[in-house]
Amino acid sequence: MDNYHYHTQVPGEPIAKANTGWIWKGFFILLVVTAIEVGFAFLNDAGHGETRFLSLEFQKWFFIALTLVKAYYIVFSFMHLGHEKFSFKLTISLTMILIVYFIILMMIEGYALRDVKLLQPDFFKRTYKEHHVTPAGGEHHDAH
Amino acid sequence: MAESTSVTKGNVWGGGVAPFNVSYGKLMMWFFLVSDAFTFSGLLISYGTMRNKATNDYWPSPDEVFNHFPFTDAHIKLAFVSLMTFILIMSSVTMVLAVEAGHRFDKKAVIKWLALTILGGFFFLGSQVWEWYHFITGTHDGKLVEVINAQGLVETIQVFGANMHINEYGAQQFANFFFFITGFHGTHVASGVILNIIAFIRVINGYNDRVGHYEFVEKVGLYWHFVDLVWVFVFTFFYLI
Numbered sequence: 164m165d166n167y168h169y170h171t172q173v174p175g176e177p178i179a180k181a182n183t184g185w186i187w188k189g190f191f192i193l194l195v196v197t198a199i200e201v202g203f204a205f206l207n208d209a210g211h212g213e214t215r216f217l218s219l220e221f222q223k224w225f226f227i228a229l230t231l232v233k234a235y236y237i238v239f240s241f242m243h244l245g246h247e248k249f250s251f252k253l254t255i256s257l258t259m260i261l262i263v264y265f266i267i268l269m270m271i272e273g274y275a276l277r278d279v280k281l282l283q284p285d286f287f288k289r290t291y292k293e294h295h296v297t298p299a300g301g302e303h304h305d306a307h
Numbered sequence: 308m309a310e311s312t313s314v315t316k317g318n319v320w321g322g323g324v325a326p327f328n329v330s331y332g333k334l335m336m337w338f339f340l341v342s343d344a345f346t347f348s349g350l351l352i353s354y355g356t357m358r359n360k361a362t363n364d365y366w367p368s369p370d371e372v373f374n375h376f377p378f379t380d381a382h383i384k385l386a387f388v389s390l391m392t393f394i395l396i397m398s399s400v401t402m403v404l405a406v407e408a409g410h411r412f413d414k415k416a417v418i419k420w421l422a423l424t425i426l427g428g429f430f431f432l433g434s435q436v437w438e439w440y441h442f443i444t445g446t447h448d449g450k451l452v453e454v455i456n457a458q459g460l461v462e463t464i465q466v467f468g469a470n471m472h473i474n475e476y477g478a479q480q481f482a483n484f485f486f487f488i489t490g491f492h493g494t495h496v497a498s499g500v501i502l503n504i505i506a507f508i509r510v511i512n513g514y515n516d517r518v519g520h521y522e523f524v525e526k527v528g529l530y531w532h533f534v535d536l537v538w539v540f541v542f543t544f545f546y547l548i
Contacts, residue, residue: 179411183404190400197396201389204370204547223548230543234536241403242532251327258341262348266544269352273359 189240193233200229231263336526340533343495347537350491351544354484358548367477369546375441377434385546391434392542395496398427399535402503406528409521414510417524421507424531428500435493442485444468450475488545492537499534502527 207215207222239245244252358366370384405420445468456462466475469482506527515521
């Protein structure tokens with residue numbers, strides 16, 4: 164039907180030996196990158212009142228960069244896109260890289276919106292009566 | 308217009324040629340995955356914008372919300388979700404091994420690796436269910452929140468967990484996005500597990516021997532890797548950033 168030819172098995176022919184080295188290599192890369200991400204999130208904790216080792220800004224972009232590394236290995240190695248024709252690789256990966264760029268752009272947009280919002284006066288004024296109702300049973304909860 | 312070209316020797320516009328030299332089924336699966344990636348990107352883009360729009364004291368910090376580990380009382384931040392990520396990556400690896408065994412027509416190995424992939428998928432779904440349960444039922448102490456009750460008066464109530472109306476963690480959008488994104492992804496994992504089970508039964512029944520190739524396993528493998536890829540992004544944007 165098309166010029167894509169399947170390799171067919173001749174009955175009785177012995178099954179070829181497994182070639183899985185590249186698969187485990189990809190797994191270890193993914194594992195190490197994830198471990199670095201989680202370890203970084205752990206160690207770069209602000210704690211209570213202490214400053215971080217590396218700024219929160221840096222941490223966020225570091226995580227995005229590592230995620231793109233993982234995405235590359237999943238798509239190009241596990242999904243075999245690396246073995247396909249160059250034009251097909253472009254079709255898939257260029258689309259997705261542009262999408263990732265869109266995510267990053269909108270994150271920056273979100274930051275801008277936050278800064279604008281802080282400059283505005285508080286127009287969420289409470290217009291209802293400020294009459295506090297004690298909880299049923301009259302129990303007094305300690306606010307932790 | 309070319310007349311009666313033979314079926315085996317096609318030309319580009321006359322048909323009979325596989326674009327990019329990829330078979331029809333695989334190409335269509337790739338196109339579907341790209342369109343599904345657009346859907347998830349839309350969700351993640353809106354989450355990223357919302358999250359950055361909120362100030363840091365209003366939006367809850369995921370590592371403070373998700374720090375429970377099942378069957379223990381331990382409070383280790385991000386531990387359980389890292390385990391979930393590891394399980395999904397592991398099931399992706401077993402899927403690649405199944406596809407590779409399919410290329411060599413090693414039926415027993417395909418069955419073994421597909422079974423492990425299905426197991427990993429069920430494990431992940433169970434873990435996600437546990438995360439949701441714990442997120443909805445909340446922490447031990449809950450939180451005091453001021454709400455407006457039915458009479459229009461301000462009332463301070465003790466809130467436990469999260470639902471679609473109120474939650475103890477902070478911004479309501481956090482809970483909404485969490486439920487939608489992880490729920491949508493969980494649906495994809497569930498359908499992926501079902502597809503894997505279909506592939507598994509087909510291999511056992513000898514369908515792949517009949518057609519002479521293991522391409523169905525390969526296509527389901529593409530879908531499963533996509534599910535893993537989306538989880539990598541959700542894990543980063545939701546839990547880490």
